[in-house]
Amino acid sequence: MYEMRAGPATTGSSGLVWHVLAKDDARTTLCGRQLSPQAQPPGPAREEATTERYCSSCMTAFRETMETATR
Template structure:
């Protein structure tokens, strides 16, 4: 089960979206550990921040989906 999780980069006004695998570990596919962010704090940050996706997570996610097959 995959899930998107946003991480705010302190001081840069950016939100980075990582992909986490919930059944394995609370860390992102790129190896980053993501602390729990409260929804309220996250919403406030989203309004102020630019958003982008973590390229490492996107790469890992697409190859994981591909290797899963159908």
């Protein structure tokens, strides 16, 4: 299973987006961004309120990963 994590957008747009975490490294996203676990204080309500957008680079990498896995 893949986890989602809110983080700064990589495409230059402002605000936060949902990144997909790499399967074998919970601190690295599929678009190559390094996430610091300490940078995000725990709090489900806060995390839900951060963003509704998704990282396009992560989505592309995620789709390619799924296609490779099912090939």
